[in-house]
Amino acid sequence: MLTFSASRVLQSLGVLLIASLMTFSLIFLLPADPARLVAGPSASVQTVGSIRRELGLDRPFAAQYALYLGHLLQGDLGRSYKQQTGVRELIASRVWATFQLMLGAIFLELLLGLPLGIWAALRRGRWPDRLVMGFAFLGASAPQFWLGLSLVYLLAYGLNLFPLGGYGGLSHLFLPALTLGLGGAGWYARVIRSSLLDVLSRDYVRTARAKGLSGSRVVVRHALRNAVSPIVSMIGLDIGVFMGGVVVVESVFGWPGLGRLVWDAIRVVDIPVIVGVVIFSALIITLANLLADLVQLLIDPRIRYS
Amino acid sequence: MAWRRFSRDKAALTGLMLCTLIVLAALLAPWLAPHDPNFQFPDGLSLDGAPQPPGRAFLLGTDLLGRDLLSRLLWGARASLLVGLIANGIAVVIGVLVGALGGLARGVVGTLIMRFTDVMMAFPVLLLAIALTAILRPSLWIVTLVIALLNWVAVARVVYAQVVSLREREFVEAAQAVGASGSRILRRHVLPHLLPTALVWGSLGIGTTVLLEATLSFLGVGVQPPTPSWGGIINESQSYLTTAPWLVLCPGAAILLTSLGFNLLGEGLRDALDPHGRG
Numbered sequence: 001m002l003t004f005s006a007s008r009v010l011q012s013l014g015v016l017l018i019a020s021l022m023t024f025s026l027i028f029l030l031p032a033d034p035a036r037l038v039a040g041p042s043a044s045v046q047t048v049g050s051i052r053r054e055l056g057l058d059r060p061f062a063a064q065y066a067l068y069l070g071h072l073l074q075g076d077l078g079r080s081y082k083q084q085t086g087v088r089e090l091i092a093s094r095v096w097a098t099f100q101l102m103l104g105a106i107f108l109e110l111l112l113g114l115p116l117g118i119w120a121a122l123r124r125g126r127w128p129d130r131l132v133m134g135f136a137f138l139g140a141s142a143p144q145f146w147l148g149l150s151l152v153y154l155l156a157y158g159l160n161l162f163p164l165g166g167y168g169g170l171s172h173l174f175l176p177a178l179t180l181g182l183g184g185a186g187w188y189a190r191v192i193r194s195s196l197l198d199v200l201s202r203d204y205v206r207t208a209r210a211k212g213l214s215g216s217r218v219v220v221r222h223a224l225r226n227a228v229s230p231i232v233s234m235i236g237l238d239i240g241v242f243m244g245g246v247v248v249v250e251s252v253f254g255w256p257g258l259g260r261l262v263w264d265a266i267r268v269v270d271i272p273v274i275v276g277v278v279i280f281s282a283l284i285i286t287l288a289n290l291l292a293d294l295v296q297l298l299i300d301p302r303i304r305y306s
Numbered sequence: 307m308a309w310r311r312f313s314r315d316k317a318a319l320t321g322l323m324l325c326t327l328i329v330l331a332a333l334l335a336p337w338l339a340p341h342d343p344n345f346q347f348p349d350g351l352s353l354d355g356a357p358q359p360p361g362r363a364f365l366l367g368t369d370l371l372g373r374d375l376l377s378r379l380l381w382g383a384r385a386s387l388l389v390g391l392i393a394n395g396i397a398v399v400i401g402v403l404v405g406a407l408g409g410l411a412r413g414v415v416g417t418l419i420m421r422f423t424d425v426m427m428a429f430p431v432l433l434l435a436i437a438l439t440a441i442l443r444p445s446l447w448i449v450t451l452v453i454a455l456l457n458w459v460a461v462a463r464v465v466y467a468q469v470v471s472l473r474e475r476e477f478v479e480a481a482q483a484v485g486a487s488g489s490r491i492l493r494r495h496v497l498p499h500l501l502p503t504a505l506v507w508g509s510l511g512i513g514t515t516v517l518l519e520a521t522l523s524f525l526g527v528g529v530q531p532p533t534p535s536w537g538g539i540i541n542e543s544q545s546y547l548t549t550a551p552w553l554v555l556c557p558g559a560a561i562l563l564t565s566l567g568f569n570l571l572g573e574g575l576r577d578a579l580d581p582h583g584r585g
Contacts, residue, residue: 011424018425026438137317137573141565143517145524146540146558149547153555157548244432248521252544262433263525266440274437281430289428 005294012286019282020072023275024065037269038081055081068275077276082268087276090261097167098257101249102242104177105184106235112181113188114228120189121196122219132189139186144245148179148252165254176253180245184238191234196227229296236292243281311578318574324567325509332383339377340365343534346372357543357550367552370543375553378534379560385535386564389450389519394511396454398504401461406496408462409469410488420466426459435518440527449528453518461507465500472499502579510572513565520561536561 035052036043043051052058056067071078077087120132152175156162162175199205200223208218246259254260258277265273312318331338341347341364350358350372360367366375408419438452472478473496481491522528523537531538536557543553 014421015425015428018422019428022425022429023434026434027441133317137566137569138562141513141517141562141569143520143524143537143558143561143565145521145537146554146561149540149544149554150558153547153551240427240430243430244436247433247436248525251525263436266437266527269441274441278430278433278437281433282428285430286428 004297008290008293012290015286016279016282019286020069020279021065023278023282024068025061027271027275034081034269034271072279077279078272080265080270080273082265082270082273087272090273091258091276091280094256094258094261097255098246098250098259100173101176101180101246101255101257102239104173105181105242106238108177108181109184109188109238110231112185114192114231116185117189117192118196118219118224120193121200124197129193132193136186136190139183142183144179144183145248145252147182148176148249151175151179152252165252167254167256176249176255179252180242180249184241188231188234191230192227195230196223199223199227229299232296232299233289233292236289239288240285243285308578312574315574315577317570318578321567321570321572321574324563325571328383328564328567329387331380332387335380335384339374339380341374341377343377343381344373344532347374348372350374357546357553359550360552366556367550369539369553370546370550375539375556378539379536379557382534382536382539382557383560383564385446385523385529385533386516386519386561389446389453389529390512390516390564390568393450393453393519394457394508394515396450397457397511397515398461398507400454400458401507402465402497402500402504404458405462405465406469406492406500409466410473410492410496420463423459423462423466426456427463429456431456432518432521435522436525436527439522444522444527444530446529446533449519449522453515457511457515457518461503461511464507465503468500468503469496472496502575506572506576506579508572509568509575513568513572516561516565516568 033048035048035055035057038055039048039051056064059067068078075088077091079086080090083090116132116135120129123129152164156164156175163172166172196219200219205218205223246255246257247263248259249255250257250259251263258280262274262277264270265277347364347368350364350368352358357370357372358364358368364374364376366379369375369378404419404423408416408423410416411419435452435456439448442448442452478491478495481495486494519528519535520537520540523535524541526538526541529535529538531542539557540554543550547554
């Protein structure tokens with residue numbers, strides 16, 4: 001297990017290194033001229049030239065990347081072109097808001113997805129099953145920005161239950177977290193349903209039933225414990241989906257997190273901030289998946305990685 | 307056999323019906339649309355300049371500039387489907403080829419290809435798509451290209467797993483034993499087996515691609531006005547949510563139904579073509 005964990009960590013580091021190179025070269029190859037953008041449209045050619053030198057943009061690509069990577073390894077993500085602040089400080093100031101949003105979304109996904117999935121599995125082929133599967137399909141097909149606007153219209157504007165947007169306590173968090181997590185809740189329900197159906201057909205469940213244990217006891221004690229294992233890796237995968245989703249959700253609700261930060265940066269082509277947030281997201285995604293794998297290894301003794 | 311299973315699947319048939327309707331709406335938009343989608347009707351705005359609610363003259367109401375919403379939605383289906391079909395088509399072709407090559411080429415090449423997809427999986431796809439389209443100056447073709455280049459990874463991984471199990475089968479071994487070349491094995495013995503997978507992803511992927519295009523257009527980095535697109539209409543009118551909710555609700559419903567149709571169709575195809583792989 002130790003060798004597996006070690007090789008998994010090494011592999012994650014490799015993924016991150018290549019991810020940083022790819023992000024950097026993608027942005028580098030774009031036709032936009034950052035020096036011109038920083039200087040503004042009315043600046044003279046000389047000013048643009050001196051800004052280009054100052055930002056190191058006149059150096060060859062490999063030198064720029066090596067310099068960036070060197071700083072990156074010391075935790076330095078460079079400085080924003082537009083705001084006179086370090087990118088790391090900008091990310092640090094926003095990460096807590098986004099973290100709250102993701103935590104809320106995962107909580108709602110589990111709160112909705114688990115019971116719905118169990119309900120569907122226990123009533124397989126009947127109307128609860130069809131209802132839950134329909135919900136899952138709708139959740140996967142609804143555009144997030146539209147879901148957010150509709151929830152605002154119905155629950156915040158129509159019924160006055162929640163604030164229209166902005167950052168604050170739990171009442172501010174509920175609608176954006178629901179928007180971010182509703183699609184995932186349907187996905188969780190589907191996976192729990194099929195994994196529970198699979199477990200319920202196993203021999204040890206039949207044995208438990210034959211011993212005369214009640215239906216609910218069999219489900220809770222024997223079947224569920226084995227059916228929730230995929231949920232751990234799904235939460236890991238979710239983080240990756242969320243990293244994109246927050247751009248949309250934070251823009252609809254005016255939530256001051258990483259999504260807003262990168263969206264504002266994209267609109268003014270503030271490249272260090274864009275590259276910084278993408279690399280930071282790749283780091284979080286890789287960490288989340290690594291953690292999910294390791295947790296699964298701990299809770300499920302049947303998994304043996306080679 | 308597969309068709310019999312498919313035709314008994316109510317959800318799949320609903321999906322097929324939705325897809326047919328949307329495709330017809332897009333193809334027949336010039337004839338179905340009651341008005342010119344870009345014409346700003348003088349009576350399309352009320353006296354104080356607000357959009358008209360749904361009514362007799364304009365079935366789904368008008369937008370902020372007094373244009374007929376129904377006509378714009380019908381024409382908008384074209385942008386959605388065009389991006390959906392082309393972007394996803396390219397993604398499926400790249401995905402099948404990369405997955406098949408990775409699966410057949412043992413050793414370093416295969417490992418390299420699959421490690422590359424690992425790296426791609428670590429990227430937040432939506433975030434990258436937004437950044438790329440915004441910086442590249444958004445247009446219909448840039449959006450299509452960016453979506454295609456980001457979406458092939460999932461297909462490649464599924465195909466890779468399939469090819470790895472295919473290459474152990476007797477008919478591939480037999481072909482190798484009689485001296486068939488690698489490209490011949492790929493064309494004659496492997497690719498035909500990947501057809502169902504390509505079909506399923508060809509449909510499921512359109513569902514995701516339509517959502518992605520709508521999201522980009524909503525953020526203003528997708529299809530550009532005056533070309534009508536569903537996400538774009540919502541972008542223009544989101545601040546009028548409380549006074550003109552139909553401008554947000556109707557295009558959203560169009561996106562939802564399109565994506566739902568292709569998702570249902572794709573799942574139905576998967577069940578019909580591969581009865582063991584039920585999820």
